[in-house]
Amino acid sequence: MDGTVLIADDDRTIRTVLTQALTRAGCRVHATGSLAQLLRWVEEGRGDLVITDVMMPDGNGIDMIPAIRKARPDLPVIVISAQNTIVTAIRATEAAAFDYLPKPFDLPDLMARAGQALSRRLRKSDPAPAPAVPETGADPALPLIGHAPAMQNLFRMVARVLNADLPVMIAGEAGVGKTVVARSFHDLSDRREAGFVVLTSADLSEETIHGTADRAQGGTLLIEDPAGFDAAAQARLIGMIEAWEVGPGRNLMPRLISTTGPDPQADVASGRLRADLYYRLAGVTVTVPPLRARLDDIPPLARHLLARAAAQGLPLRTLSEGAAALIRAYPFPGNVRELENLMRRLALTAAAAEITEAETRAALAESSPIVPPAAVAAPAAAMAASPAVTPLGEPANMRLAQSVEMHLQRYFDLHGDDLPPPGLYDRILREIEKPLLEIALDATGGNQLRCADLLGINRNTLRKKLTDLNIEVTRRRKLM
Secondary structure, eight states, rough: SSEEEEEOSSSSHHHHHHHHHHHHOEEEEEEEEEHHHHHHHHHHHSEEEEEEEEEEEEHHHHHHHHHHHOOTTOOOEEEEESSSHHHHHHHHHHOSSSSEESSSSHHHHHHHHHHHHHHHHTTTOOOOOOOOOOOOOOSSSSSSBSSSSSHHHHHHHHHHHTTTTEEEEOOOOOOOOOHHHHHHHHHHHHHTTSEEEEGGGGSSTTTHHHHHHHHHHHHHEEEOGGGGGGGHHHHHHHHHHHHHHHHHTTGGGEEEEEHEEEEOOHHHHHHHHHSSHHHOOOOOEEOOOOOOOOOGHHHHHHHHHHHHHHHHTTTTOOOOOHHHHHHHSSSTTTHHHHHHHHHHHHHHHHHSSSSHHHHHHHHHHHOOOOSOOOGTSSSSHHHHHSSBBBBTTSTTTTTHHHHHHHHHHHHTTTTSOOOOSOOHHHHHHHHHHHHHHHHHHHTTTTTHHHHHHTSOOOOOHHHHHHHTTTTTOOOOOOOO
């Protein structure tokens, strides 16, 4: 790796670690805790790459990017930030940052991206001028925050396609915040001044369809669960889209966003969703992960929800360490919606300013119709020391086959008298295979040879599966 890197971060430890890593890789490094000093270096012509934090003592790193690009249009900027929100990711992208990484970040991942930025810089590829960075205080109904890789991937995907005209399908379990993602697409896009219309099957009757089309023109049309529409409503929806596509109002066609369950292709296979409608709506598909796939995000998300509840008039509360550990170990089958309801209930019922572990355990035991009582029975301290219960709620001494059987039975039970959609065998195998590989990679520090040995498969087989399942491999060294 060759080139000069300018680092701006008010954390001395991060400056030291990055300086050492980049120097060992062959770079020359200048590091500062001041954005003003960073800009002076840029204006003096120093540097082939900038790595900057967002929140600095003398300003905001993203707000500095237009000035950097005015002085040096071809100088790439990588943004790193502890503000792990969708707004940060979008603002960094709209400011034409080369890349954005959340803190704590994977050092090898950052080094790889720095190498890519330096390589492009040395090829003298000049990017287009940066657009203005919109200031936004957007606070969606359920906040989109999170450091987990799955959430960061979601943020990046939203940022990339934010102002494209492609239709977007948002997939995920109930309660994960799909409508919030849809609202973020609208509120943070260049359509924000136009209407945001939520479409239900009732809006597709012969009497109301034309009014729905008029209200959505030029804005965003959110189609909630199109697989739940009857055949006549789906046909009318296709007709409405076709009228926009070929009619005189084409330039006023709204951005189409739809929400579905976690497997929309299963809805097509079962006949619940017309294939031609699916292909019209799924220009790009983004998946919102369930809370159990991002356990470390749960305590900060819970604190955010408590703060917002206080802003809405509920008593101001904080979480004790025991309460935070307990909710982190809980599976939250209702996802963010269930977590929000839990935090609001605890804000109202807690005896003191700090919510205790006992109060949290009691609230969890009352609220969950699905998770066995054992999931919230053990003290959080005991969980941390020697888990009596797994994060998914089954006893620690349960055999793997019993655990799988329990969750499969729960899946069937959730469908009531109906059967799950066809294609269950392949779907279950796919659902199990991806998390198995991800967990095995985490356990082996991203070492593919050790991971293949652990799984008992050939390394080439592992690589093919990682590619097929779109699993990103990084060395799991965290920089705090």
